[in-house]
Amino acid sequence: xxxxxxxxxxxxxxxxxxxxxxxxxxxxxxxxxxxxxxxxxxxxxxxxxxxxxxxxxxxxxxxxxxxxxxxxxxxxxxxxxxxxxxxxxxxxxxxxxxxxxxxxxxxxxxxxxxxxxxxxxxxxxxxxxxxxx
Amino acid sequence: xxxxxxxxxxxxxxxxxxxxxxxxxxxxxxxxxxxxxxxxxxxxxxxxxxxxxxxxxxxxxxxxxxxxxxxxxxxxxxxxxxxxxxxxxxxxxxxxxxxxxxxxxxxxxxxxxxxxxxxxxxxxxxxxxxxxx
Amino acid sequence: xxxxxxxxxxxxxxxxxxxxxxxxxxxxxxxxxxxxxxxxxxxxxxxxxxxxxxxxxxxxxxxxxxxxxxxxxxxxxxxxxxxxxxxxxxxxxxxxxxxxxxxxxxxxxxxxxxxxxxxxxxxxxxxxxxxxx
Amino acid sequence: xxxxxxxxxxxxxxxxxxxxxxxxxxxxxxxxxxxxxxxxxxxxxxxxxxxxxxxxxxxxxxxxxxxxxxxxxxxxxxxxxxxxxxxxxxxxxxxxxxxxxxxxxxxxxxxxxxxxxxxxxxxxxxxxxxxxx
DNA sequence: GTGGTCTAGACCACT
DNA sequence: GTGGTCTAGACCACG
Numbered sequence: 001x002x003x004x005x006x007x008x009x010x011x012x013x014x015x016x017x018x019x020x021x022x023x024x025x026x027x028x029x030x031x032x033x034x035x036x037x038x039x040x041x042x043x044x045x046x047x048x049x050x051x052x053x054x055x056x057x058x059x060x061x062x063x064x065x066x067x068x069x070x071x072x073x074x075x076x077x078x079x080x081x082x083x084x085x086x087x088x089x090x091x092x093x094x095x096x097x098x099x100x101x102x103x104x105x106x107x108x109x110x111x112x113x114x115x116x117x118x119x120x121x122x123x124x125x126x127x128x129x130x131x132x133x
Numbered sequence: 134x135x136x137x138x139x140x141x142x143x144x145x146x147x148x149x150x151x152x153x154x155x156x157x158x159x160x161x162x163x164x165x166x167x168x169x170x171x172x173x174x175x176x177x178x179x180x181x182x183x184x185x186x187x188x189x190x191x192x193x194x195x196x197x198x199x200x201x202x203x204x205x206x207x208x209x210x211x212x213x214x215x216x217x218x219x220x221x222x223x224x225x226x227x228x229x230x231x232x233x234x235x236x237x238x239x240x241x242x243x244x245x246x247x248x249x250x251x252x253x254x255x256x257x258x259x260x261x262x263x264x265x266x
Numbered sequence: 267x268x269x270x271x272x273x274x275x276x277x278x279x280x281x282x283x284x285x286x287x288x289x290x291x292x293x294x295x296x297x298x299x300x301x302x303x304x305x306x307x308x309x310x311x312x313x314x315x316x317x318x319x320x321x322x323x324x325x326x327x328x329x330x331x332x333x334x335x336x337x338x339x340x341x342x343x344x345x346x347x348x349x350x351x352x353x354x355x356x357x358x359x360x361x362x363x364x365x366x367x368x369x370x371x372x373x374x375x376x377x378x379x380x381x382x383x384x385x386x387x388x389x390x391x392x393x394x395x396x397x398x399x
Numbered sequence: 400x401x402x403x404x405x406x407x408x409x410x411x412x413x414x415x416x417x418x419x420x421x422x423x424x425x426x427x428x429x430x431x432x433x434x435x436x437x438x439x440x441x442x443x444x445x446x447x448x449x450x451x452x453x454x455x456x457x458x459x460x461x462x463x464x465x466x467x468x469x470x471x472x473x474x475x476x477x478x479x480x481x482x483x484x485x486x487x488x489x490x491x492x493x494x495x496x497x498x499x500x501x502x503x504x505x506x507x508x509x510x511x512x513x514x515x516x517x518x519x520x521x522x523x524x525x526x527x528x529x530x531x532x
Numbered sequence: 533g534t535g536g537t538c539t540a541g542a543c544c545a546c547t
Numbered sequence: 548g549t550g551g552t553c554t555a556g557a558c559c560a561c562g
Contacts, residue, residue, distance in 0.1 A: 019561080020561080102255050111218065123239070123252075130236075207551095209549070342534070342560075342561050345534060351509075364518070385522075388497045389522060
């Protein structure tokens with residue numbers, strides 16, 4: 001019964017991001033950081049709903065989207081479980097997609113006046129935080 | 134006259150992103166890349182509307198949001214003009230905000246199976262592309 | 267439910283002011299008077315739209331502008347809620363801004379032939395009306 | 400030939416206010432302050448247009464509006480001249496109108512966090528500036 | 533139920 | 548010519 005009680009998700013109703021997106025992002029983050037690993041069970045919809053004081057339909061939507069993105073698997077009557085991260089896209093597509101999101105990141109960074117040095121520094125910090133050495 | 138003819142914006146109706154957001158993002162990108170500079174005039178609403186085959190009200194919304202974000206200035210009867218980028222936030226806030234968007238970037242990158250090496254490589258490429266050496 | 271039934275807004279189609287501006291001004295007035303307080307929910311767009319016999323998009327624009335001015339907060343799927351008024355400007359800037367709008371006020375008052383005594387009298391009346399003793 | 404060369408009007412294209420309104424407001428301001436008096440001649444449209452680097456049609460609109468408001472008089476082939484300030488509205492209407500603009504003023508003042516003391520102080524300052532003792 | 537996006541088309545205000 | 552406002556109505560996203 002590998003229940004994950006340490007999974008504390010923060011919802012910010014003022015962030016502008018849809019709540020279900022915030023939940024998805026943080027589950028992905030925990031997966032990326034290694035805190036959540038393949039096979040781990042996620043809290044039930046009902047549980048998480050109470051914990052976050054969020055409508056169960058919202059949790060359900062988050063889980064459902066994660067299912068479609070093949071991040072989790074839903075076993076009827078059992079619960080939701082993390083899957084092995086998939087990496088099936090081609091090299092070229094990966095580079096393209098990466099460039100696209102990198103561009104978004106850098107444009108925003110530049111907008112707030114960050115220097116390339118600071119960008120690199122923060123990047124290394126976050127790579128480290130997410131155990132990508 | 135300083136008309137901007139080189140400003141070609143691509144709209145992808147399947148991207149999920151609202152059209153007005155796509156327009157905003159690309160104008161910000163052109164600004165970040167230096168292709169658009171402070172004082173430059175943007176295409177008129179009607180022009181861009183025809184060019185992109187998009188309703189004028191949608192272009193208007195994009196411009197209006199950019200106005201609120203202080204990216205452009207709208208002079209009634211004249212047109213829309215790029216502003217000097219503002220950078221008034223504190224060092225600490227800048228680092229925090231940067232970390233937040235970097236985390237988002239890296240999580241997505243990791244999700245698609247990118248190695249830290251590839252992330253660094255693409256980042257340098259994009260920094261270069263946006264003249265941040 | 268905290269619905270606001272007492273929020274009756276008057277639209278004057280001949281005033282020259284855009285409808286969405288009239289709505290904004292009156293909501294700001296209700297906020298200043300204390301009738302609307304932080305956390306209070308505003309009527310839904312559709313409700314107000316019916317009440318004022320005005321297109322929903324127009325109400326939406328009013329709410330959206332108030333969002334940008336940080337007067338209200340919009341939670342998708344929930345509604346629009348009043349925010350705590352922000353006051354982060356410096357003393358000097360406040361005095362300058364105040365002087366500017368005071369000048370506008372007095373010039374208009376003088377234009378209509380009002381004496382300084384009448385101006386002071388009306389001012390006290392309005393300060394009182396808005397609970398600023 | 401009582402030409403008014405000392406009439407220096409400031410146009411701020413970023414203020415949001417239409418240029419013709421800014422011109423009108425400042426002419427009214429000069430009238431209210433006593434700098435401009437009945438009979439004084441205003442600069443010609445062509446002159447002011449050059450001086451302010453503003454389209455002549457814009458100056459023309461400002462003068463035309465002032466004419467309708469009976470602030471100035473346009474004598475063909477002669478120029479524009481200030482009129483005696485009219486005060487024909489009834490006491491009750493005056494009070495109503497005054498209250499309306501006072502409300503606008505105070506709501507804005509409150510929005511920026513000004514105390515009633517500061518409002519009164521600035522008001523006296525401006526009344527003084529405009530010679531309304 | 534809530535608000536958000538987009539369209540088509542009319543009319544107005546500003547320069 | 549420029550952008551701004553408003554309408555009517557369709558469809559989507561969020562909780």
